[in-house]
Amino acid sequence: MSGSTLILIAVAGIFTLLFLVMRTKLHAFxxxxxxxxxxxxxxxxxxxxxxxxxxxxxxxxxxxxxxVVGLGAMFGKMLEVSGGAxxxxxxxxxxxxxxxxxxxxxxxxxxxxxxxFFDVGFIIxxxxxxxxxxxxxxxxxxxxxxxxxxxxxxxxxxxxxxxPIAVANLIGAELGWVILFGxxxxxxxxxxxGPIFGKYIAxxxxxxxxxxxxxxxxxxxxxxPSFKMILSLISIPLVLILxxxxxxxxxxxxxxxxxxxxxxxxxxxALTIATLLTFIFLxxxxxxxxxxxxxxxxxxxxxxxxxxxxxxxxxxxxQVLIDSGVGDVLGEMMAGxxxxxxxxxxxxxxxxxxAQGSATVSMVTAAGLITxxxxxxxxxxxxxxxxxxAIASGATVLSHVNDSGFWLVNRYFGLDVxxxxxxxxxxxxIIGLTGFAVVFLISLFII
Numbered sequence: 001m002s003g004s005t006l007i008l009i010a011v012a013g014i015f016t017l018l019f020l021v022m023r024t025k026l027h028a029f030x031x032x033x034x035x036x037x038x039x040x041x042x043x044x045x046x047x048x049x050x051x052x053x054x055x056x057x058x059x060x061x062x063x064x065x066x067x068v069v070g071l072g073a074m075f076g077k078m079l080e081v082s083g084g085a086x087x088x089x090x091x092x093x094x095x096x097x098x099x100x101x102x103x104x105x106x107x108x109x110x111x112x113x114x115x116x117f118f119d120v121g122f123i124i125x126x127x128x129x130x131x132x133x134x135x136x137x138x139x140x141x142x143x144x145x146x147x148x149x150x151x152x153x154x155x156x157x158x159x160x161x162x163x164p165i166a167v168a169n170l171i172g173a174e175l176g177w178v179i180l181f182g183x184x185x186x187x188x189x190x191x192x193x194g195p196i197f198g199k200y201i202a203x204x205x206x207x208x209x210x211x212x213x214x215x216x217x218x219x220x221x222x223x224x225p226s227f228k229m230i231l232s233l234i235s236i237p238l239v240l241i242l243x244x245x246x247x248x249x250x251x252x253x254x255x256x257x258x259x260x261x262x263x264x265x266x267x268x269x270a271l272t273i274a275t276l277l278t279f280i281f282l283x284x285x286x287x288x289x290x291x292x293x294x295x296x297x298x299x300x301x302x303x304x305x306x307x308x309x310x311x312x313x314x315x316x317x318x319q320v321l322i323d324s325g326v327g328d329v330l331g332e333m334m335a336g337x338x339x340x341x342x343x344x345x346x347x348x349x350x351x352x353x354x355a356q357g358s359a360t361v362s363m364v365t366a367a368g369l370i371t372x373x374x375x376x377x378x379x380x381x382x383x384x385x386x387x388x389x390a391i392a393s394g395a396t397v398l399s400h401v402n403d404s405g406f407w408l409v410n411r412y413f414g415l416d417v418x419x420x421x422x423x424x425x426x427x428x429x430i431i432g433l434t435g436f437a438v439v440f441l442i443s444l445f446i447i
Contacts, residue, residue: 003329003333006043006324006325006329007326007329007333009039009043010321010326010329010330010369012042013042014035014352014365014369016035016038017031017365018352018355018356020035021358021361022355022357022402028310028313028358029306029310029313031313032310032314032317032361032364033054033313033316035317036053036054036313036316036319036320037050037054037320039320039321039324039326040053040054040323040324043325044324045323049323053316053319053320053323053324054319054320056319057315057316057317057318057320058315058316060315061166061169061170061311061314061315062308065162065166065169065308065311065312066308066312067267067268067271068160068165068271069160069165069304069307069311070304070308071268071271071272071275072160072161072162072165072271073117073300073304074275074278074296074297074300074301075115075160075237075274075278076115076116076120076300077296077297077299077300078275078279078283078293078296078297079112079115079230079233079278080116080120080124081282082224082225082282082283082286083225084224084230084233085108085112085116086125086128086224087224087225087226087227087230088108088111088112088230089104089128090128090224091227092104092105092107092108093105093128093132098132098136101132101143102142102143102146102194102195102198102199105125105128105143105146105150105194106146106149106150106191106195107150108125108147108150109125109146109147109148109149109152109190110150110151110153110154110186110187110190111150111231111234112124112125112150112151112154113151113153113154113158113161114154114158114161114234114238115160115234117155117303118151118405119404119405119408121151122147123412125147126144126412128143128147129143129144129147130209134209139206139207139208140207140208140209140413140414141202141205141207142198142202143198144413145194145197145198145201145202145423146190147194148194148409148424148427149190149193149197149198149427149431150190152193152396152405152428153186153190153435154182154186156393156395156396156431156432157182157183157185157186157389157392157393157435158178158179158182158183159175159178159179159182159267160175160237160271162304162307162311163360163392163395164178164363164388165311166311166314166360166363166364167363167364167366167367167388167391167392168384168385168388169311170315170318170367170368170371171367171370171371171384171387172374172384173384173385173387174245174248174384174385175241175245175267176241176242176244176246176265176385177381177382177384177386178388179241179242180385181385181386181388181442182388182389182392184438184439184442185389185393185434185435185436185438189430189435189438190431193427193428193430193431193434194427197426197427198427201422201423201426204422205415205422205423207413207414208414209414210414225282225286233274233277233278233282236273236274236277237267237274240265240270240273241265241266241267241270242265243265244261244264244265244266245265247261247262247265248262279293279297283296307360310361310364311360311364314361314363314364314365314367315364317364317365317368318364318367318368321369321372322372327371328372330372330373331372331373331376334370334372334373335373335376335377341370341373341377341387342386342390342439342440342443343390344370344373345366345387345390345391345394346390346393346394346436346440348366348369348391348394349362349363349365349366349390349391349392349393350362350394350395350397350398350432352365352366352395353394353395353396353397353398353399354397354398357402357404358403359396359403360395363392366391370391383443383446386442386446389435389436389438389439390436390439390440392435393431393433393435393436393439395432396428396431396432397428397429397431397432398428398429399424399425399429400421400425405428406420406424406425409423410424
């Protein structure tokens, strides 16, 4: 087939995907699989090859993602049930004081979202926001926006959260670089979208605790894990993965220390160690039986399973694009664009995000479309880490009524749609634009 025909097939596939997710409400996993099959057939692939591409794409993606997301989910669930998130918040708010509680909540969200899913972290910690707002008489947004910003930044930018894990795997980026650039982009994003914007928007929109929310004061007398223990457990996998990446830069291949750090810092090993430690220190040593720990870990895999399957279907879509030849044509077309790859990655993710709402679908779709260009331009190493954050930034901006996070905030803060757009949507957009600005500036020296 001609290149123009293959491009039309790809465009039609993307519009079909958006139609299935948005209008028919077909689950994203099924939608991605169906569109992958249709694109493969329409591009003229032999039917047997289409099936092989589906199998290879799913297997190649899940071989990494399923392990990392599964371990991360169990790790986060232990932190949740043990009260570790509350301990972080209570300690930081106590250290910073009520006057600077905004900063404490932003930092709490930033740390908690490393192992805990965004919505879970928010629901666990929102009583602290309610308590502070009730005590001080300030708008819920004064404390809520910094917490949301901290949670949203880490959820989008820093592995082992599912979004950056999925994109890193699909484009072949090392997690160490993704963590490093995610932190560099995330800190200014959290500051601007959290305490600074939160202080501004709280003056414009005053909201009290909604009448329909049953609010109980946080029990500060409840025995919780120590702050140092929680911080150490969260830091262990991040430090090991970063050490692996830095050893590859600083030490020669074959060096015994590098070999050891490469093994210990592989996400499989790092997260296995961290998860086992949470089972011990937040589980059995805090009075949970082994059966209870096993039940908690099993429960954690229920929400993780959905994310794993959607990510796997994204891998199928990418593989079909490559095997059908559509990827090569897309890559050559984008290579002819005056825009750098990092800008294209951001724009593609933004368009899909605005159209259908799901950050995960936006990320995996953008990763699948941009991969051929990255291979054509031989973009590797640290530069791929920047591309991951650019895609994550695009998949964060302009959250609106088709995003579940929009309605979560709308309900818990008792906002109407207009005020949710002014607060939550603007906050998400500040995060995405700031994150992209940081990695784009870094890319001027790397790519």
